[in-house]
Amino acid sequence: MELLVSVALGVLTASGVYLILRPTTFSVVLGLTLLSYAVNGLIFFGGRLKAGAPPLSVPGLTNQTDPLPQALVLTAIVIGFGMTAYLLAVALKAKSESGTDHVDAGETR
Amino acid sequence: MFSAPLPLILLAPFAGLLLLALIGRGGRSLTAWTAGLSMTGGLAAAFALAPEVFGGTTVLWRVAWLPEWGLDFALRLDGLGLLFAILILGIGVLIVLYAAYYLPKYDDLQRFYMSLLGFAGGMLGIVLAENIVLMVVFWEVTSLTSFLLIAYKYQEVEARISARMALAVTGGGGLALLAGALLLGSVAGSFDFSVIEARAGDVRADPLYPVILILFLLGAFTKSAQFPFHFWLPHAMAAPTPVSAYLHSATMVKAGVFLLARMYPVLGGTELWFVIVSTTGAITFVYGAYVALLKHDLKGLLAYSTVSHLGLITLLFGLDTPMATVAAVFHIINHAIFKASLFMAAGIIDHETGTRDMRRMGGLFYTMPRTAVLAILAAGSMAGVPLLNGFLSKEMFFTAAVAHPGFDGANLILPVVATIGGMLAVAYSVRFVWDVFFDGPANEMPKTPHEPVGWMRLPVEVLVALVVVVGFLPQWSVGPLLKVAAEAVLPGAVPEIKLAVWHGFNLPLAMTVVAFGLGVLQFSRRHKLYALQERYAFGLTSPVAFERFYRGATRFSTAAMAKAAPRSLQWNLALFFSFLLVLGGWAWMSTEMASGWAGMLTGPLPVGEVDMASAVAFAALLFGAVSTVIYRRNRVMAVIFMSVAGTVVSLAFLRFHAPDLALTQLSVEVVTIVLLLMCLRYLPETPVAQSSIGRRVRDGVLATAAGVGVTAMAYAMLTRPYETIAGYHMANAKPGGGGTNVVNVILVDFRGYDTLGEIVVLAMAALGLHALLTGTRMQGPPPLALTKADRYPIMLAELMRPLLPLALVVAVYIFLRGHNLPGGGFIAGLVAAVALMLQYVAGGVDFASERLRVNYVRLLGVGLGIATLTGVASFWFGVPFLTSTHGYVYPPVIDKFELASAMAFDLGVFLVVIGTVLLAMTDIAALRRGEIAAPAGAPAKEKG
Structure with missing residues (x-):
């Protein structure tokens, strides 16, 4: 199971990084989303794969998962959304100013 | 005799400055009187304290600033400080009067007097500071405000160049002074001047003494225009005469000689x-x-x-x-x-x-x-x-x-x-x-x-x-x-x-x-001298040398920046990832390799069995992620594939007992995809040309290396035990935070301050988007010849309207139970946002906007306000910021109900999330308003 999760995170990272390096703004946004899946997952799994119960402090529940990484990731997901929205706005503005959706607005090397 | 508290002297000009800012352009005489009276007030405070000083006491006053760093906001008034305070404020009053008649009628006296008062305040700070770091801070205040004063006639090139020159020279000296003050503080063991003065002998005997002395002298000589740093002063004559009269008689340049006088007992001899x-x-x-x-x-x-x-x-x-x-x-x-x-x-x-x-x-x-x-x-x-x-x-x-x-x-x-x-x-x-x-x-x-x-x-x-x-x-x-x-x-x-x-x-x-x-x-015989001077004057004067140096430095840094960071995002990102990989590889290599590669990778924890559902989900994720890459040029498909990956991620959160995360991820997924699809209309249908094969291979190598690195890191981490620090949170969630959902209690209570920061970031992202898109008008492809019914399918519309109240009730429910069971402000906000968003999708932006008359920017403000006020309310009860309290209420009909102050904080979170999502959506939708009328026959403006 650990290997499965690790490979999943690796694949998400690789896809994300590749897309971020593309010249099209839209691909960069997609890549960033995939990369943030991977990063959030990595932080979340910092609590290890635990066969237990959700982190509720309710009598009867034992062996709960670690709440701390979950709290960290929860806000990270929402902020990730904020970042995606902002990046989309930048992409749209760049398109409207430069007429192209190239990340370097034509300044390729 | 009445003795005014020492800080009043310093406070007077700054209070006048604030007052001037508030009264705005309240007319010439009002601004002049305000400026003059605040200077006079400071002068009166100085005179009130004078008898004590003449009596031989050094008046001290302090409040803790950063005590753990040895920094106090400490002031002293001794004879030297009194002399300078009287000069600064006394001549200041005269300058205020003089400037009121000197400056042209149409000039902005408010700006002038505000800079002047700020400058006078900075000067007073220097001469009254007991803490030498505080003195350096005020030193910088005078550098900055004198820049404003010299550049008062900023329309003139000469004034701007002179101001920049003065700032560069005195500001550079200020940096040296700061270094000197820090060194002196560490040698003397205190930043308090009284202590330093008492240990003057040790300071002079210290091996660092020459360095300290030269740094202090650099500060003093640049400020006091000593050769070879004198050249900024004649240039500063570009300022209006009242400024010159003030800066070059009683203040600015006297700050340098003040420093000499102040440090004489320590560094002199x-x-x-x-x-x-x-x-x-x-x-x-x-x-x-x-x-x-x-x-x-x-x-x-x-x-x-x-x-x-x-x-x-x-x-x-x-x-x-x-x-x-x-x-x-x-x-x-x-x-x-x-x-x-x-x-x-x-x-x-x-x-x-x-x-x-x-x-x-x-x-x-x-x-x-x-x-x-x-x-x-x-x-x-x-x-x-x-x-x-x-x-x-x-x-x-x-x-x-x-x-x-x-x-x-x-x-x-x-x-x-x-x-x-x-x-x-x-x-x-x-x-x-x-x-x-x-x-x-x-x-x-x-x-x-x-x-x-x-x-x-x-x-x-x-x-x-x-x-x-x-x-x-x-x-x-x-x-x-x-x-x-x-x-x-x-x-x-x-x-x-x-x-x-x-x-x-x-x-x-x-x-x-x-x-x-x-x-x-x-x-x-002066005419002979002039003739000689004209004949033999050497060309390279200090200002010219300064300008040459300045230009050369600017050119150098521009060129260096261009080399180090080419204006290409792709290039920079590739550099960034390469650097990360090198860093990661280096860390890996430099670890003890006692147990070999395999031992590095695998820790002692037993590995779990793979179940069928997880294997299927894993396959789906692989498929989703890889297909997003493959189909990246067919954007709609790419978005769909990405959502497959996203869904698997939220399922994974569920599988590993994080219901809050699963809910959040799922709703974020929905709003993200809606936004992505909305943007597609305005981006070119055919993306820019593919990168060259070579570049794609390079990026593929980078991406694969990153993926392998993350896999290895994740595996190494997952197979190793760790010590959680969440025990405290688990134990205290109920008794301390009044909730059983530990994740939510961490968010709104234990780490409420972090969450406040996070919703501020969220609101900033939304406002940034708003600022970028406001006023932007974009042209999409011509609308397809669709009827209104095609655009907004009647089934969807009819279903959505009754669904809204239901969905909002669900959101409220999720919000309320969030403290004890999975839910809370973030998730409830997202659910409510999705419900509202669907109204826009089903009925069109115009339809929904007419019915939902909410200013989302204001909503962000309200949300942040509620969250902050909840924190501030703690002060009333004498407890630190954001301390929560909770209790039970027993409303009729419903069962006993728990109220926690953290819930009000969560309400702020809720509103900020809704505001962010809907502001982003409506702003992107509003781009359409700029579309030029479609060709003849089509309606001039599409209405939803």
Whole structure:
């Protein structure tokens, strides 16, 4: 199971990084989303794969998962959304100013 | 007697500044009165404290600032501070009055007085600081505000260049001073001046002493325009005359000599101090006076004479004898008085004649006799004419020069330098008086000169009266003040100060006579000097060198930046990832490899079994992620594939017991995909050309390496045990935070401060988006010929409307239960946002906007406000920011219900999330409004 999760995170990272390096703004946004899946997952799994119960402090529940990484990731997901929205706005503005959706607005090397 | 608290002196100008900001452009006299009264208030506070200082006490005041760093907001008022406070505020009041009449009617007096008050406050901070780091902070305040003052006429290129030059030179000196202050603090073990002063001997014996001394001197010399840093001062004459009169008499440049005076008991008294300070002072003294004689511009002459007099004061401090130090302090007073009056007189002349060129004016004595008499008296003081105050300190200087043991036995040098400087001062003073007020009637002046209005001349009259009073009755007028000020500089070693007009026939008097004789002679032959100067003047002057250096440095850094960070995002990102990989690889390599590669990878934890559902989900994720990459150029498909991956991620959260995360991820997924699809309309259908094969291979290698690295890291982490720190949170969630959902309690209670920061970031992202897209109009492809029913399917629309209240109820439910069961502000906000968003999707933006009249920017503000106020409310109960409380209420019908203050905080989170999502959506939707009407036949504007 650990290997499965690790490979999943690796694949998400690789896809994300590749897309971020593309010249099209839209691909960069997609890549960033995939990369943030991977990063959030990595932080979340910092609590290890635990066969237990959700982190509720309710009598009867034992062996709960670690709440701390979950709290960290929860806000990270929402902020990730904020970042995606902002990046989309930048992409749209760049398109409207430069007429192209190239990340370097034509300044390729 | 009533003793005002010390901070009032410092507070007065800053309070005036705030007041000026509030009253806005409330008219000329209101702004002037406000500025003048705040200066007067500070002066009154200083006078109220004066008896204590004269009584020999050093008034101290402190409040803790960053006590763990040894930083207190600590102030002290000793004789030296009192002297400077009176000079700064007293001359400040006169400048305020003068400027009200000097500056043109249409000028923005509010801006002027605000900068002036800020500057005065900075100066006061320097002279009143007990903590030397605090002093450096105020030092920077004066650098910045003097920049604003010098650039007051910012429309003129010259003013901007001069201001930049002054800022670069004095700001650079400020950096040196900061370094010096930090070093001194660490050597002395405290940043408090009293402590440092008490350990002066240790400081001077420390091996770091030379470094500290040079850093402090760099600060002082740049500020006081000492050679070779003097060049910014004459350029600063681009400022309006009231600014010059203030900066170059009692303040700015005096900050440097103040620093010398303040640090004298700590850093003075060594061979190194004597050599550096006296040499620099002597060079500046003679050089400034020589250049002053060459200037034809009235203010230029005064500027270089200021440089020269500052050199004299520096030289006196450098001589390092008690007598010379007293003379230095005395000359600080005298120079401030006569130079301020001379600058103001020059301003009047400029104002009334329209020129500052001494070759074009003359005979003004006959057209403006009162101003002439005042200026002549002040110029006499500058030259050192007996019975005026400048004579007294110059005489003291000559005495000190004669009495000094001298440079290694060469004891003639000092008297000679003194006499030469005195001679030049006489020459340029005579020139000033002769060329301006006599020398025949000039007919080249742009305006017909006449006396200024009385109020404009009043400040000059006050100052010249002081020149005469101090000149006649020195002991009675400034004796006590000079004594306490000197005591602060020379603890326990003040010589008997003999302030008298007549000391009898002695060598200093002879030097004065010689200086006068030679000075007048030199003046009469000045035209020869001008000719010589024009013939042999060397081209590379300091300002030019400075400009060259400045340009060169700018060019270099631009070029270096272009090399290091090409203007290509793709390139920069590739560099960034490569660097990360190198860093990761390096960390990996540098670890102990005792157990080999496999041992590094696998930890001791037992590996879990793979179940069927997980295997299927894994396959789906692989498929989703890889297909997103493959289909990236077919954007709709790519979005769909990405959502497959996203869904698997939320399932994974569910599988590993994180219901809150699963809910959040799922709803974020929905809103993200809606936004992505909305944007597609405005991005070109065919993306830009593919990168070259080579580049794709390079990126593929980078991406694969990153993926392999993350896999290895994740596997190594997952197979190793760890010590959780969440035990505290689990145990205290219920008793301390009043909730059983530990994740939510962490968010809104334990780590509420972080969450507050996070929703601020979220709101900032939304506002950034809003700022970017407001006013942007984009043209999408022509709309498809669809009927309204096609655009907004009736089934969806009919379903969505009744669904809204239901969905909102669900959101409220999720919100309320969030403290105890999965849910909370973030998730409820997202659910509500999705429900509202669907209304837009089903009915069209116009339809929904008409019904949902909410200003989402305001909603963000309200949300942040509620969250912050919940935190602030804690202060009422005397507990730290964001301390939560909770209790039970028993409403009728429903079961007992728990209320926690954290819930109000969560409400703020809820509103910010809704505001962010809907602001983003409506802003992107609004782009459509700019679309130009479709071709003939189509409706002019599509309506939803």
